[in-house]
Structure formats: structure tokens, C-alpha cells
Amino acid sequence: MLYGGDSIMGSLEADILIRDCTILPMNGREIIERGFIAIKGDRISHIGRASGAQKIKAEKVMEGRGRVAIPGLVNCHTHVAMTLFRGIGEDQDLNKWLNKTIWPLEAKLKPGDVYDGALLGCLEMIKSGTTCFADMYFIEDMVAKAVEKAGLRAVLAPGILEAGSPERGEKLLKEGIEVVRKHHGSANGRISIRFGPHATYTCSPSLLKKVREAASSLNVGIHMHLAESREMVELVKERYGLTEVELLESIGFLKPDVLAAHCIYLSEEERQIMAKHDVKVAYNPVANMKIAQGILKIKDLMDLGVTVGIGTDGPASNNTLDMFKDMKFAALLQKVCYMDPTIMPVKQALKMATVDGAKALGLENTVGSLENGKKADLILINFEKPHLTPRHDPYANIVYSACGSDVETVIVDGTILMEGREVKNLDEGEVMQKASRTALDLLTR
Amino acid sequence: MLYGGDSIMGSLEADILIRDCTILPMNGREIIERGFIAIKGDRISHIGRASGAQKIKAEKVMEGRGRVAIPGLVNCHTHVAMTLFRGIGEDQDLNKWLNKTIWPLEAKLKPGDVYDGALLGCLEMIKSGTTCFADMYFIEDMVAKAVEKAGLRAVLAPGILEAGSPERGEKLLKEGIEVVRKHHGSANGRISIRFGPHATYTCSPSLLKKVREAASSLNVGIHMHLAESREMVELVKERYGLTEVELLESIGFLKPDVLAAHCIYLSEEERQIMAKHDVKVAYNPVANMKIAQGILKIKDLMDLGVTVGIGTDGPASNNTLDMFKDMKFAALLQKVCYMDPTIMPVKQALKMATVDGAKALGLENTVGSLENGKKADLILINFEKPHLTPRHDPYANIVYSACGSDVETVIVDGTILMEGREVKNLDEGEVMQKASRTALDLLTR
Numbered sequence: 001m002l003y004g005g006d007s008i009m010g011s012l013e014a015d016i017l018i019r020d021c022t023i024l025p026m027n028g029r030e031i032i033e034r035g036f037i038a039i040k041g042d043r044i045s046h047i048g049r050a051s052g053a054q055k056i057k058a059e060k061v062m063e064g065r066g067r068v069a070i071p072g073l074v075n076c077h078t079h080v081a082m083t084l085f086r087g088i089g090e091d092q093d094l095n096k097w098l099n100k101t102i103w104p105l106e107a108k109l110k111p112g113d114v115y116d117g118a119l120l121g122c123l124e125m126i127k128s129g130t131t132c133f134a135d136m137y138f139i140e141d142m143v144a145k146a147v148e149k150a151g152l153r154a155v156l157a158p159g160i161l162e163a164g165s166p167e168r169g170e171k172l173l174k175e176g177i178e179v180v181r182k183h184h185g186s187a188n189g190r191i192s193i194r195f196g197p198h199a200t201y202t203c204s205p206s207l208l209k210k211v212r213e214a215a216s217s218l219n220v221g222i223h224m225h226l227a228e229s230r231e232m233v234e235l236v237k238e239r240y241g242l243t244e245v246e247l248l249e250s251i252g253f254l255k256p257d258v259l260a261a262h263c264i265y266l267s268e269e270e271r272q273i274m275a276k277h278d279v280k281v282a283y284n285p286v287a288n289m290k291i292a293q294g295i296l297k298i299k300d301l302m303d304l305g306v307t308v309g310i311g312t313d314g315p316a317s318n319n320t321l322d323m324f325k326d327m328k329f330a331a332l333l334q335k336v337c338y339m340d341p342t343i344m345p346v347k348q349a350l351k352m353a354t355v356d357g358a359k360a361l362g363l364e365n366t367v368g369s370l371e372n373g374k375k376a377d378l379i380l381i382n383f384e385k386p387h388l389t390p391r392h393d394p395y396a397n398i399v400y401s402a403c404g405s406d407v408e409t410v411i412v413d414g415t416i417l418m419e420g421r422e423v424k425n426l427d428e429g430e431v432m433q434k435a436s437r438t439a440l441d442l443l444t445r
Numbered sequence: 446m447l448y449g450g451d452s453i454m455g456s457l458e459a460d461i462l463i464r465d466c467t468i469l470p471m472n473g474r475e476i477i478e479r480g481f482i483a484i485k486g487d488r489i490s491h492i493g494r495a496s497g498a499q500k501i502k503a504e505k506v507m508e509g510r511g512r513v514a515i516p517g518l519v520n521c522h523t524h525v526a527m528t529l530f531r532g533i534g535e536d537q538d539l540n541k542w543l544n545k546t547i548w549p550l551e552a553k554l555k556p557g558d559v560y561d562g563a564l565l566g567c568l569e570m571i572k573s574g575t576t577c578f579a580d581m582y583f584i585e586d587m588v589a590k591a592v593e594k595a596g597l598r599a600v601l602a603p604g605i606l607e608a609g610s611p612e613r614g615e616k617l618l619k620e621g622i623e624v625v626r627k628h629h630g631s632a633n634g635r636i637s638i639r640f641g642p643h644a645t646y647t648c649s650p651s652l653l654k655k656v657r658e659a660a661s662s663l664n665v666g667i668h669m670h671l672a673e674s675r676e677m678v679e680l681v682k683e684r685y686g687l688t689e690v691e692l693l694e695s696i697g698f699l700k701p702d703v704l705a706a707h708c709i710y711l712s713e714e715e716r717q718i719m720a721k722h723d724v725k726v727a728y729n730p731v732a733n734m735k736i737a738q739g740i741l742k743i744k745d746l747m748d749l750g751v752t753v754g755i756g757t758d759g760p761a762s763n764n765t766l767d768m769f770k771d772m773k774f775a776a777l778l779q780k781v782c783y784m785d786p787t788i789m790p791v792k793q794a795l796k797m798a799t800v801d802g803a804k805a806l807g808l809e810n811t812v813g814s815l816e817n818g819k820k821a822d823l824i825l826i827n828f829e830k831p832h833l834t835p836r837h838d839p840y841a842n843i844v845y846s847a848c849g850s851d852v853e854t855v856i857v858d859g860t861i862l863m864e865g866r867e868v869k870n871l872d873e874g875e876v877m878q879k880a881s882r883t884a885l886d887l888l889t890r
Contacts, residue, residue, distance in 0.1 A: 086846065087838035091790040124831040289777035290845075292786040319845040320832045325773065332734035332774070333781075341737040345536040386569035387765045387849070389877040390884040393532035400735075400764040401531065403848035404832070432834040439835040 014038035014045055014058040015414065021064025021380065023047065024394060026071050026354045027369035031394065037069060039376040042188060042414035047370055062409065062419075066384040068394055070350070071369050072131025072153075072377040072412060073323040074357030077223075077261040077282035077311025079137045080146075081109075081117035083124065084439040085316035094229070094291055102316060106138070108445050113438050114142040120435035121321055122150035123426050128322040128404025131377040131412045134259060134282070134311070134361055136196040136223050140176075144183045144191055151417045151425055153377060155361045156183070157196030157223035160211060162203055169207040173214065180218050189366075190413055194221040194259070200244045201232045205251050212253045221257035221362055227270070228262035229293050245270035254279050259360055261311055263301070264294040275304035280360040283352070285329040287313030295337045298344065309357035322404040327353050331399055346395040380409035459483035459490055459503040460859065466509025466825065468492065469839060471516050471799045472814035476839065482514060484821040487633060487859035492815055507854065507864075511829040513839055515795070516814050517576025517598075517822040517857060518768040519802030522668075522706040522727035522756025524582045525566035525591075526559040529884040530761035539674070539736055547761060551583070553890050558883050559587040565880035566766055567595035568871050573767040573849025576822040576857045579704060579727065579756070579806055581641040581668050585621075589628045589636055596862045596870055598822060600806045601628070602641030602668035605656060607648055614652040618659065625663050634811075635858055639666040639704070645689045646677045650696050657698045666702035666807055672715070673707035674738050690715035699724050704805055706756055708746070709739040720749035725805035728797070730774040732758030740782045743789065754802035767849040772798050776844055791840040825854035 016039040023032040025047065036053035038046040046056065089101030114137065125133060132153040135143055140158040147154040158176040162169035176195050184193040197203045197211045215222050227233055227244055236244050245266065248254050254277035261282040266274070274281070283296050298308055310330050312318050318326075331349040335341050358368025367377045381398065383389075385406060388397045410418040417424055461484040468477040470492065481498035483491040491501065534546030559582065570578060577598040580588055585603040592599040603621040607614035621640050629638040642648045642656045660667050672678055672689055681689050690711065693699050699722035706727040711719070719726070728741050743753055755775050757763050763771075776794040780786050803813025812822040826843065828834075830851060833842045855863040862869055 084835065085837075086835060087841035090838055090841045091787050093786055097786070120831055120834060127831055286773075286777065289781040290786065292780045292784050292788075294784070295781065319841060322832060322846075322848070325770070328731075328770065329774070329777070332731065335737045336734040336740065336778075339737050339739070341538055341542070341735065342536050343737075384874075384877070386565060386572055386873065386877060387767060389565060390529065390531060390881040392530075392884065393535055396532035396535045396764060401767075403767070403850055405848055405850040428831065429829075432829070432831060436835040439837065 012038070012046065012056050014040050014056050016060045016062065016411070016416070017053060017056050017058035018062045018064045018069060018380065019053045020050060022068045022394060023370060024068060024070045024350070025370040026351060027371050037370065037378065039411065039414050042375055044370060044372055044374050044376045046372060064380060066382065067380040067408065068383050068398070069370065069378055069380050070398065071354040071367065072379050072410065073129050073353050074309060074361065074368060075125065075130050075133035075312055075321065075323055076259065076309030076357050076360050077284055077313055078133055078135055078321060079314035080121035080133065080135050080143060080321070081114040081137055082314035082316040083120045083435060084113065084117040084442060086319045088316065097291070105442055108442055109138065111139050111142045113442060114139040115146055116435045116438040118143040118146035119150065119426070119431050121315065122146050122152050123423065123428060123431050124321045125152060126150065126410050126417050126423055127407070127421070128324065129379040129381070129407035129410060130321060130323050131379065131410060132358070132361070132363065132367060134223055141179050141183065144179070144186070147191055148187045149425070151412055151415055153190045153367065153412055155192050155194055155223070157194040159196045159198055160203065160207070161198035162207055166204065166207070169203060173207070173210060177214055177218070180220055184220055188413060192220070194223045197222065197224045199225040199228070199232065200236050200247055205240070205247060208248070208253055209251045212251070215257065221259065223259045224261070226260035226263050227265040230265055233265045243267060243270055245273050249273050249277070256280070257362060262288065262293070262296065264288060264296050271301055271304055271306070274301070275306050279306070281306055281308045282311040282360060283308050283330060284311045284313040285333045286326050287317040289329070289333065290317055295333060297337060298334055299338060307356055307359045308352055309360035310353050323353055324398070324402050324404050327399045346393065346399045349399045350395055376414040377412050379407050379411070381406050382408040457483070457491065457501050459485050459501050461505045461507065461856070461861070462498060462501050462503035463507045463509045463514060463825065464498045465495060467513045467839060468815060469513060469515045469795070470815040471796060472816050482815065482823065484856065484859050487820055489815060489817055489819050489821045491817060509825060511827065512825040512853065513828050513843070514815065514823055514825050515843065516799040516812065517824050517855065518574050518798050519754060519806065519813060520570065520575050520578035520757050520766065520768055521704065521754030521802050521805050522729055522758055523578055523580055523766060524759035525578065525580050525588060525766070526562035526582055527759035527761040528565045528569065528880060529558065529562040529887060531764045533761065542736070550887055553887055554583065556584050556587045558887060559584040560591055561880045561883040563588040563591035564595065564871070564876050566760065567591050567597055568868065568873060568876050569766045570597060571595065571855050571862050571868055572852070572866070573769060574824040574826070574852035574855060575766060575768050576824065576855060577803070577806070577808065577812060579668055586624050586628065589624070589631070592636055593632045594870070596857055596860055598635045598812065598857055600637050600639055600666070600668070602639040604641045604643055605648065605652070606643035607652055611649065611652070614648060618652070618655060622659055622663070625665055629663070629665055633858060637665070639668045642667065642669045644670040644673070644677065645681050645692055650685070650692060653693070653698055654696045657696070660702065666704065668704045669706070671705035671708050672710040675710055678710045688712060688715055690718045694718050694722070701725070702807060707733065707738070707741065709733060709741050716746055716749055716751070719746070720751050724751070726751055726753045727756040727805060728753050728775060729756045729758040730778045731771050732762040734774070734778065735762055740778060742782060743779055744783060752801055752804045753797055754805035755797050768798055769847050769849050772844045791838065791844045794844045795840055821859040822857050824852050824856070826851050827853045
């Protein structure tokens, strides 16, 4: 098989050269042993086998011996500022957790709090190899500010919900439009904005229609919750006489730019409608287990051609943003759910966390795989660890054995965010201390 | 509440003093903030609040600021030498995996291979905070050798199975008796031996009776597989006209010294028989999901008073020995299985991995909790990490957010095995390299 690097004829300049590493490109091509990756500006300029690296002159050379390079992980559904609530209200039933614990705290949130929580989340993601995430929350411009500072890539969705107050819905939609105008495409394109209508049981069909119109006219996508709990699915059906997906289809809401999180309770008809409109899905195995909502049966969706990425959900219901943990859950939950160990092979689990995740966010031409011309979003995993030894199957080692802390180097948009586990542009101690203080203050405010 | 340290009157000598750390004693007592732990010889001599530490003079003082001390984790079921097969034969159905992948490789295993694999496993456990494990495998004296060198505590069970050959069963039982005589109580009591009859479908009732007699006369326990797969449960019922547990009860096999791994397919009657004889259970959530065997419903057992610990199972079917991963799976799998988020609270999950695990191995008077007079088997977790911030609930942070790599210090039997993540008595690079070579050699042998 011919890689870009094999055909390099003369000497070439690059900003960063990673040499002598194992590369899992995740674009359908096979593993490159002793490969190199050259980065020029914000893009991957060449990928190839070791011999090709000699022809490249780079400002910065990184030795990749014993390291495995993969695309940066893509977290398809979270509420990142909820790091502030990590570990609050454990082991409660959903109604108590929402009504007595989370919502009263969220009502007290100020913009600075969201920034502090989001920055802690960004730091956690950098340290565990996530380079891109899809967020949905209030005061999302503060999340944008944190993402810009941290250097990550993100698809941010300002939350929109009525919960009985149409005025509230209109106001949040207007604010969302402002966030789109201000932040969409900012930070060298690292930040994009979507609308975040919360769910069909908290937004009326008329509001959802307006959201759809705004999204289409501004050419941005939509990120929402769908079919997360049996109770809410039944409530919607009772209220409108239609299933959630039927309702959304009936108002022309469903298009390929819709990312739907959870999707646990879908009928076969609903799955077919999802597939017909190429709606994308975020699978949140850990949060769905923790809140005991149920299990998304992925094969049923994938067999219809639906794109599925993995989301951690918010750190209050996970309780981390470490995609390595969630990849393992993502695969194993499917195996036991279908009672079939051949379901969801390791390579497919890593695909969901990289290239399929990028596709779910509409970023398939930008990131998600390692190939010439794509944005340089990648991570190096240190495989010289007891739990990653021996290396019979690097995919299995990554999905089943690795931890976020095995990630040594993180590059986003051609910029090194972490090297040798040292985060470059954030003061770790300060970020942690500030978020801790804010979290404690919230409890006593 | 009065802790040992509060009542220290004069100055006291210790070998090791850990001061200013948060202590989760796991013995029913509450969290000690700013506590100290003093170790004299192989035992905890005093635990108390910060003020008490001033009265203690120690050879070695460790600063515990930002660290959380918990009992060393107890892995109740593994086949540790199978690190050699980590990542071999992924995503295969059980029959193919056993017949085509694992058994042919195991048939080639020599004593030195088992030692190399076991030592790698011991290294991995030290680096992820496991201080005690229950193993079952062939050539178990090589595992004993590795445990002795690594400094861990272990309950080792030489495997016994007939699989159609009574002579083989007799031979393995004899070898097991030899291992008991040679190793039981060795390494300052760190190593104990049990008999490891594989399962009711691979050992005849007559062999199992002999194993029971040998165990009782030598005063050692038994570690076996039980009710792991529906297929084998049905096979046994067809063969003997009794369920597995009924069969074992009928031959007088069941006593409190029996540790049964898996126990997925038990009837209510079988659970009651287990409880009546105080049989202990090892729950292996990750391996059961990975091989798609099913889900052990723990509440049904615990409501009857059965002691349940957590096992990783062998690294070929997990694929790590990192108990932090398995604690999270242990808790979340129960929540989604019962569709109840209040099931298996975080504190209970940590209890299963420490004090209940110790009880499952008959070591409840020796290890499993932090209290005066118990053996000094403990770990310090560095909480100054983004994913462990803020610290609203240290139990939740440990069970849901921490990784093995957050463990900074490991002490077993009063000896420091790891400090600042540096393993004291093993050459990490050498252990990994040797196991890698052995694993590759096995594939081509």
C-alpha cells in the first residue's frame, strides 16, 4: 500500500515531525509500523514509513519509539461545565437527582462558574487524549472562551428549552443565534456552534420548528437529547400522538446535521426514519448505565447505516471525560446486551471514538483520521507500560487496557497542547484550584 | 469517634509514618481528614488524626497532602499469567476463543513462561493499586515464585481438571497437595494456597469429593468456577440431574472456605444453598461482558448475606488487571441490570474491592481495611488530578473517575513496593521485555 511519505521525492519542510512511531490512521488503511507524521501549520502534511522521514526537515522533532499515534478522540456528547458537580448526588434516582441536586445548583450558575468548570473539563480532556468534543449547556459563550484558551476543537450548542414558558424558549433561541454569530468558525475554525434544543419533552413543536429554520438559515447543525428515558418517550407520545422521531420528522426537523444523544428507546420504524434522514447518534454507555436509563442497541442502528459516535455525557453523570473508559464500556455493553462476543470489535470501538465521531459532528473532512491534508489533531500513546504489554493487538490495548493517563502528547490544529504529559498553555494547579473553589462556593451560595 | 491515634499518650516508634492524608478506613468508620497512618514491621500500628502524628517517631516519613489512603485493592479472581495472551483472539465466540486460540497456546506453556507472565501481571497490579489477588492456573508454583519476588499478597490455586481423564485429575490433585505443602503460608504468610478445581463440568463428583477432603484435611480453601455459562449449567444438569450447586451440596463440598467465580446462572434455590453454607462469590463484570456470558445479579445474593468480591478474571478476557476499571463496571452494570440508579452505591463498590474481597478470600482478619493491628497493605491515591477535581465525594472519585495510574504509593506487609510510581523491587523494563519476548515466542513455538 502506498502512503504519502513513500512518494516524497525531495526534501520537505515541516513544523513538527513525529518519527518512528506506530500509526493507526483509522481511515480504513492498515497500521503503519515505524511510521512518521509531518505537520505543517495546522495540517498533517505527510504520513508515511520511517524511510520517508529522512527527507523532511522540521523545526521540532518528536521521537515516537514505543508510542502509538491515533487521531485525537472525539467526545460526541457532554455538558463540560458540569465538572463542578462531579460526585454530587451519587446513587440517587433520576427525579431526585435532577430536582433536588442538579437543577437547584444550575439555577445558581453564573458565567464565571461555567468558565471555571469548562476550563477544568478542557484540561481533563487534554490530559486524557480528547481533542474535540460536542457540548450542550447554558451560557455556552463561556465554554467557547474556555475552549479558545485551552486550544481544543469543539462543537458547542447553546441549550434551548421552554419547560412550559414559550418566552423562555424564544429568549434562549435568540441568545443561541447571538452565540452562532459571535463564535461559529472562531479560533481558526476550531469552534463551531450548533443549536441545542434540549429535547422533545422540554421544547414545543413550534419552538423546534423555529430552531430548525434558524439552523438551516445560518447553516449550522443541531444537537439534542432523544429517546433517553422510557418515561419521557411515553409522555411525548401521549402529548402528541406521535413517537419522538415521528414528531420531529413531521415538522421537517430531521436532516444530516442533527446529532441526537442517547436514542435508547427507538422503535424499528423510528430507526428507519433516522437512517432515511441520515441523523447522527451519540451513544453514552456510561451515563446510560449510571442513571439506569437503558441500553442503546447499536447494531440495530448501524445495520441501517446510521453513524454513531461515543459521548461521555456530563461529568456529573459519568463521572469523567476520559474517553478511554467510555470506549471500553461502549464495546462491552454491546457484547453483553446482544449476548454475542463478536459484536462491536475493538477496531470498531476505536472507529466510533475517532472517525465516526468526527462524522457525527459533520467534521469528517476536517479531523477523525490521520491522513495528508487533514487538520493535525492527534495523540501519542505511550505503550511502554505493563498493562499495554505485550502488544499483540494495539486496537485491543487502546480500547480495553489503556487509560487517559497513557496519553503522552496531544496536538490540536497543529499546536502541541501537551508533551510528556505537561500541558503547555494551562496552569494545571490554578485551573483545578479555581474550579474546586467555585464548586464549593456553589454549594454554600 | 475515637481513633487509635487520639489516645496515644507518649512518643511511639514506627518504621513508616504517612501523615496529613485523607483516610478511607473501609471498616464502617467514617473518613478521617488530615489523618496519619503509622506502620511497625508488617502491621498498621496506629491510625488517627493529624495531631496524634506528632507523637510518633518514624524511620521513614511520607507526606500525604492531597493523597487519599485506602486499603490495597483485592482482586478475587484471575489467571495472572495470561497477561501473555492479552489481546490475542479478540472478538471471537467462546468456543473458538478457547479451542482455537487459548488452549493450544496454553498447551505449549512451560514453567518459565508462567513465571514471566505472572511477574508482568504482578508489576501491573502494583502499578494499579492491587495488593492481594486470588489466582487459579497451571504450574502455580511459578506464580508463587513471581508473587514472592514482587512482594504482593496472593491466594493461589493450582488448577485441577479431568476433562475426561481421571488420571489427569488425580495427578493434578497430587501436584496441588505438593504446592500446598511447599508454599502455603510462605513469604511471611503473604502466600496462601487453595485447591483450584476448574468447574463441575470438567471435574467429576468423585474428584471434587477428593479435593474437598484434601482441602479440609490440609485446612486450606477452594477456588473454582461456578455457573459461568448457560450452556455448561445445562450440561451439568443433564449429566447429573442436579444443578451445579445442588450437586456440590450433595457431596458435602460447600463450606465457607469455597470461593466461587462468576455465579451468573443461579436459581433462587441455589442462591439460598450458597448463603446457607456461607460460600463466597467473585463477581467478574468485565470478563462476563466481554465474553458475553451474562450478568451476575448481585443484590439477589447480597440480600441473602452472601459475601461478594470483585475479580478481573484473566488478562486475556478483560484485558487488564486494573481494579479501578473493574470497580466502575461492577457498579454500573448492576445499576443498568436492575434499572435502578440507587443500586450498588459507590461506597459499596469500594467495599467489594477491599474489605469484602478480603473476606471472600478468608483474609478478613488480616487485610481489607485500615485499622490498628491489621497487616499494612494499603495504597495512596494522588487526588491532585483534573479528573479527581473537585473532591465532593472521594468514594465516587475513586470508583468512577480514578485510574490505576493515579495510585502513587503501594505498601504490602509493611514494605513499600511503589513510591512516587517507582516500583522498588522489580526492573519494569526488564519484566515487560521478557514477557513480550515470551509471548511472541509462544506464538511461533
